[in-house]
Amino acid sequence: MLRNVALRRLPRPVDVRIPRRTFLSFRPERPSSRPVENLNIRELARRSEDYQRNRRIFLWSGTVAGIVSFVYTAYKLQQELSKPVNLDSSLPSSDPLSNSNTVDRKVVVRDEEGHEIVETGNSTVPTFPRTLSIPSASTSTDPFAPGLSADATSATDYTLVGLGLRTVTFVGIQVYVVGYYVATADIAALQNALTKKINPIATTLVPGERDQLRTALLDPVAGEQTWDDLLASGIPARSAFRVVPVRDTDFHHLRDGFVRAIQARAPTLGGPGADDEVFGEAMRQFRAIFNRGSVPKRKELLLLRDEKGRLNVEYDDGAGKKKGKSARQSIGAVDDERVSRALWLNWLAGKKVASEPARQSIVEGIMEFVERPVGTVAAQVV
Template identity: 25%
Template sequence: MSWIQPRLVRNIVQSCRSFSASASSRLASRSSALTKTALSHRRSYTSSALFWGSAFAAAAGLALQSTVHLDAEAAPPPAEEETRVDPATSIEFPTTLKINSRTPLPTFTLMGVGVRTVSFLGIKVYSVGFYADLTNPKLEDATPEEKIEYIVRNRACVLRIVPTRSTSYSHLRDGFMRALQARQLLCRQRGQLTPDEELAIQSPLRKLKSMFPNTPLAKHSPLDILITAPSPKQPRTLIVRDLGSVQSDWLASEFVLAYFEGKGISPPLKEAVVDYVKTHL
C-alpha cells in the first residue's frame, strides 16, 4: 500500500494541473466570447442609436421645412398701394392718405399732383399733391374754381410736398412766406382783410416762420402740411408734420388757396385738380 500513496498523490497533482490549465483556457475562451458578445451588442446599440438619431434629425428637419413652407404659404401678401405719378418728376403719390392722429382724421383723397418750378430755367423744386376730405362735398351748380375754394374753406385738406432734390426747410419756408405776403396784399385789395384782421394774423405768421429749422430736407422726403376743418369752438389749425402747428382761420385757408390763385404756385397742380373736379364733382 505504500507505493499506492505516492502514485495517488502524483496522479492527483497532475489532475489538478491539467484541470487548472484547461480551466484557465476555458475561462479565457469564455471571457473572449463574452467580450466579443459585449462588443457586438455595443456595436449594435451604437449603430441603432446612430440610426434613430439620424432619423430623428431628418424628421425634425423635414418637419421644420414643412412648417416654414406652410407659414410662408399662409402669410398674406402685402397690399399694393395705388399711386399716381407726377409725370414731370416721376414722384409717386398714394391716391388716398390716412394720417395717424390722437384725434380721428378723415381719409384724404388725392385730387391732383403737379411740379413746382422756379426761375426762367424751369428748375424743378418739388412735386406737390393736393388731398381733401371729399365726404359729402355738396358742390352742385358751381365752377371748378368755386368748388375748389369751397373745399379748401370748409374741409380738412393736406398738401404733400416732395422735394425733387436735396433742399432745406428754410428754403421752403421763404417760398411759403412770400406766397402768404402776396395773399395779404390781394385780400387787402379785395376788401377781404381789415386792418384789425391783418394785425391779428401777424403773430400766427411769425409763429409759422419760426417753426422751420435751418436744416436740410432730403430728396424725396415728403413734408405734409395739414389744415383742419372749420370748427365753431376754435380757429382752424395749420399743422406742419414734425415741426409744429399754428391756429388761424385766415392763415390755414390762405396757405392752401395760394396754390390755386391765378395760375397757382404750381400750374400743373391746379390744372390737375380742376380736371378732377370736372370729372368727379
Template identity: 25%
Template sequence: MFRLLSPSSRRLVSMQRAPFTTTIRRSLHGRTNAVRLPARPTKALLFGSALVFSAAMVFTLPTIHLDAEAVVQNEDTTVDSATSIAFPNTLRIQSKSPLPEFTLVGVGVRTVSFLSVKVYSVGFYADLSNPNLHIPKSASPEEKIEHIVKNTACVLRIVPTRSTSYSHLRDGFMRALQAQMVLLKKRGLLTQEEEFEVQSPLRKLKSMFPNTAMAKHTPLEVILLAPEPKQTRTLILRDLGALHSDWVSPQFVLAYFEGGGLSPPLKKSVFANLEHFGE
C-alpha cells in the first residue's frame, strides 16, 4: 500500500533530494567575499540540540539562558576547512545581562599528538564595536590581540570533531594555563605573590567541568566579559559556571595566541584578519 504525500511533505522530500549550495561570507573589514561551498543543512540542528542542558547547572551572574542557543544568522558562516565545521560570522548570546554582538575574527583546528589527531575546531570572536578599542593599524598582530583581550569582551567557541569528555578538555586547558604561568614568570611578569593568588581561581576552573561525556559537535562557549572599573575580570564557561580573576580570565584566551598557539591555524587566521584592522 502506498500513502499519498501531502503538498508540504512533497516539498520537503524535494528539498532533501535537491542539491544546493550555500554562500560563505566574510565581512570583518567591511569587505564581502563570497565563496560557494557545499551546504551542511544539519549543522543548525546540531548546534541547536547540543546546547540544551539541565537547568540545575545555572552559574553566577551574568546569567546565560540555558534554554536559549547562540543565534546563527541564516547561512552567514565561515567553515573550518580542516574539519568542515561551520562558525557563524556574527554571534549573539542571549543573557539577562546584555552581551554585545560578537564578530568572528578567525577559525582553526586544535590537533594533538604526533599523529595530528584533530580534537576540535575553535572560533575566536570579539566585540569589535567596543568604543574602548583604539588600536593603531601599525600595531603588530600580537599587540592587537593583547589589546582586544584586555579591553573588550571575547568568545572562544570550541566544537569537538569527535566524541570526547569535559575532563579531557579541562586537562588541556589547565596545562595551557600552567605553561602560561611558567612563561610569564621567566619574563618577570608574574610574581610569587601573584602566582599564589591565582591558585584559587585555577582550582575553581578545574572544578567547573563535569565528569561526563561531551558529544561530537557540541559547542562549548568560553566568554570573557569586558573589564569593568574596580571589578575583577569574569570568565564564563557556558552552562558550566563562571570565575573571577584578573589573571586567569584573560590568560585563558591569550594562551591560544602565545608562541605557536594552541591552534596554529587559528592564530594564523586571526592575525591575517587583523592585519588591516585598526584606526
C-alpha cells in the first residue's frame, strides 16, 4: 500500500524530444538513454583541429615578431653606434657650441723616434710626417746651376693640412700619395682670408659657416676661383706638396702628368696667355727639371712654393737616411709663379683634380683651421 502511494507521488519523467528536420516539418526524436550517444564526435574533432591550428598560428606569429624585433633593434643600435659622439645635438647648427657638424679628425700618432705621423691608409707608404722642417732656400749664384740652394743656418716648419692617394685609369691603379703642407707661420693668414670670405667680422667660423666654406671649396667653379685668388695674392706665402710614389716610376712619367695639369689651367691664370714667351720659357725650365731617370717607390719628391710664387723642386733618394739626416737635394726651380699656381690648383680645386681623396682631406684640414681663432693654430703645433 505504501509502496503504491510513493510511486504515485514521484514526478513523471519529462519527455524532451530533440526536433529533427524532415521533409515537411520537424519531428521530435526520443533522446537516447545513454549520454555517450549524444556526443558529436565530428564537432569535437573540428573544434580540436581549430584550436591546434590557431595555437600554431599564434606561436609562429610570436616567433616571427621576435626575430623581426631583434633584427630591427640590432640595426638601429648599429646605426646609433656608428654616429659620431655629439654632446650638444639639441643645439642648432649655427650655435657656436654645437658639435653637429664635427668632421673626422686625422689620426696623429708617434713613430719610434717620437715624431708625429699621420696614417695614409696605404700599405706601401703607410705614414706621412705631420710636420716638415725644410731648410730655407736662397737663389743660387751659379749661372750654370739655376735654382735654389739650401741655407743650413735656418729652416722653416711646415704643417700637414691633408693628404690622399693618386689613382689613374678606371681600374684605380695607385701612383703616389700626396700631402699638402703650409708653413706653420703662414697658417694665420690663410685662416684669416678664408674666415673673412664667409664672415667679414669673424675671427672663427661656427658650424653653419664652416658648412658654407666647405661647400664653396668643394664646388668646381667657386673652389678654383677661391684658391686662384688666394695663391695669386700670396696666401699662403709658403706651401709645399710632398709626393711619394707607391710604385716604381720615373721623372718623365711624373713630368707628363704635371705638364698636362699646368697646361689645362694655364688659360685661366690671368696675365699674359699661355702662349707668351715668358710662360713658354718657364715651361721649358719645368720640363728640364724632370729630365732624369727613375723614381723608386717610397722616395720623396718635394714641390715648394715661396712667398713670390717661385717653384723649387727637391728630391730625396733616401741615401742620407743611413747617416741619420735628410738627403733632399734641389734639382731645379721655376720663377714664373703661374707654373706653381697651376700645379697647386691641380690638387686643390677644379672640376677634375689629380686626387679627389687629397682634395677632400685638404678641405677638412682647412675646416680644422677656421674653427679655431685666427693665429692659434701655429701655437698648438709643436
